[in-house]
Amino acid sequence: MERCRLVFSGSGGQGVITAAIILAEAAVICENLNAVQSQSYGAEARGGATRSDVIIADTPIHYPKVIQPNVLVCLTQEAYNKFSAIIRPGGLLITDSRYVKIQRKVDAQQRELPMYRSVMEQIGKPIVFNICMLGAVIALTEVLRPDSIMKVLEGRVPRDFLELNQRALQLGMELGRAAAH
């Protein structure tokens, strides 16, 4: 496989760190890959945009920081403004259409998805916004199998909330697939 370098960015309560940890665990536990997951906080973190990095590879990962992601997700305008410039040329840039309104042209495949709106309309629980985002990433990149994500969710999420998470994952995958063309 090609090494996959992902950055998920957004604001504090959107669950980007949790999404990154779930993705990394799924890669390692279910697909026998290597993964590194990290948060770097500095002066910019106090500004409000949270960033979480994941590297997934089938070879050992020596340097754990993502410099140029080939997959960048921005869930707020502030995160977009801060991080859109670091996308690897030709990479995949996913934004949420409710939270990111103003985009400049970057050298990337830009996918603007109504993730937040769809979660609110079809599921009604903002807490699974991050799982919907993971579904979109999985559908657009095929970096892991959806059932690997589900397996990790089964170990982390209380039984009563599992179906909610499954629906969010599938919703994200549908949005991703519809935008794949």
Add this chain to the structure above:
Amino acid sequence: MERCRLVFSGSGGQGVITAAIILAEAAVICENLNAVQSQSYGAEARGGATRSDVIIADTPIHYPKVIQPNVLVCLTQEAYNKFSAIIRPGGLLITDSRYVKIQRKVDAQQRELPMYRSVMEQIGKPIVFNICMLGAVIALTEVLRPDSIMKVLEGRVPRDFLELNQRALQLGMELGRAAAH
């Protein structure tokens, strides 16, 4: 301040990743420091021992991985067996006395604390074991102020569970202080 490199290790459900994220966020948000927090998963992660790294510094952190921690926490025997050799000579090695029974002599200040037992006896909820551990780390290292941890907990923990977390943090600090001598 001296740069602080911490590794928290244990098994999947013990919350070492969450503890590391809380510590890193407290450093950045409340004490104006820099922090990097990461999980490296590879072949060894499938074995069962989870490891989570934090670096805290008042200068920029360029290399985010911890090679030799000056603070190492081991919450299971397996984690101890796997990671005790990486402690920085003269560093601080904290183990839980219920889960780590067999220790060899390492070049470190070894502190064996009854964290799990105290949490179960005095609070009765294993879910705050990781917060008790954080309290012990704070008391023994003074890397951050306890109220910085509380402030992050206030933003993350549902109101009903906040007192539980506060008690666990204080319990850990008492255990740490008692072992500081």
